Amino acid sequence: MKMKEEVRKAFSTQINREYYSAFLYLQMSDWLNQNNWPGCAHWMYVQYKEELAHAQGLFEYLQYRGVEVDIDKVDKPEKKEWENVLGVFEGALAHEQQITTWINEVVDIAAKAGDKAAVLFLDWYVVEQVEEEANQEVNIDNVKAGDGMSGILRRWDYHMGKRVFSGEDIPMPG
Ligand code: OFO
Numbered sequence: 710m711k712m713k714e715e716v717r718k719a720f721s722t723q724i725n726r727e728y729y730s731a732f733l734y735l736q737m738s739d740w741l742n743q744n745n746w747p748g749c750a751h752w753m754y755v756q757y758k759e760e761l762a763h764a765q766g767l768f769e770y771l772q773y774r775g776v777e778v779d780i781d782k783v784d785k786p787e788k789k790e791w792e793n794v795l796g797v798f799e800g801a802l803a804h805e806q807q808i809t810t811w812i813n814e815v816v817d818i819a820a821k822a823g824d825k826a827a828v829l830f831l832d833w834y835v836v837e838q839v840e841e842e843a844n845q846e847v848n849i850d851n852v853k854a855g856d857g858m859s860g861i862l863r864r865w866d867y868h869m870g871k872r873v874f875s876g877e878d879i880p881m882p883g
Contacts, residue, residue: 710824710826711775711776712771712774712775712776712824712827713822713824715818715822716818716819716822716824716827717771717776717777718779719814719815719818719819720767720770720771720778720815720827721771721778721779721780721781722781722815723767723811723812723815724764724767724768724771724778724780725780725781725783726808726811727760727761727763727764727767727808728760728761728764728783729783729784729786730760730763730804730808731757731758731760731761731764732783732784732785732786733786733801733804734753734754734756734757734760734801735753735754735757735786736786736788736789737753737791737797737800737801738750738751738753738754738756738757740789740791740797741753741794741797744794746794746866746869747866747870748865748866748867748868748869748870748871749794749797749866749869749870751869751870751872752848752869752870752872753797753801755872755873755874756801758874759874759877762876762877762879763834763837763877763879765879766833766834766877766879766881769881770827770830770881770882773881773882773883774827794852794862795849795852795853798845798848798849798852799849801845801848802842802845802846802849805838805841805842805845806842808838808841809838809841809842812831812834812835812838813835815831816828816831816835819831826882830880830882833879833880848869851865852865
């Protein structure tokens with residue numbers, strides 16, 4: 710089944726959003742590094758790589774379906790003056806909640822177009838968003854739990870620096 714235009718466009722738009730996520734987290738990683746959170750900066754850099762993989766997964770799926778991809782320019786993340794490390798992770802959670810909404814919209818568009826194959830492919834992204842939000846919630850909880858206790862926050866930052874990028878295993882048909 711040839712992918713319908715509205716589904717192709719929705720996938721293309723989502724590719725752009727995933728690249729924006731990557732840029733946002735790269736900027737956050739820099740902020741964390743500049744503000745003496747090296748472990749968190751590393752954690753966010755791994756997140757940047759995950760977002761690149763999410764974009765690539767969608768790109769490869771459009772290639773597999775034999776349709777054109779519209780590559781668009783990626784917005785520059787605002788050079789936000791995040792107030793503190795908590796503000797960074799709260800910003801990341803808010804962004805992930807927005808991404809969840811958008812992924813669900815792409816699923817709805819594919820379902821409305823009767824493109825069951827695309828819906829099935831997107832299942833991975835739907836499940837991934839649960840983890841994406843949960844990760845940021847855990848980070849927020851940990852910052853709050855260590856509030857005012859710099860020893861605990863320093864140990865937590867050290868632990869954040871241990872995150873390993875293992876490659877995102879986005880299941881591709883074929
Ligand atoms: Fe691609 O999941 Fe985060 O944004």
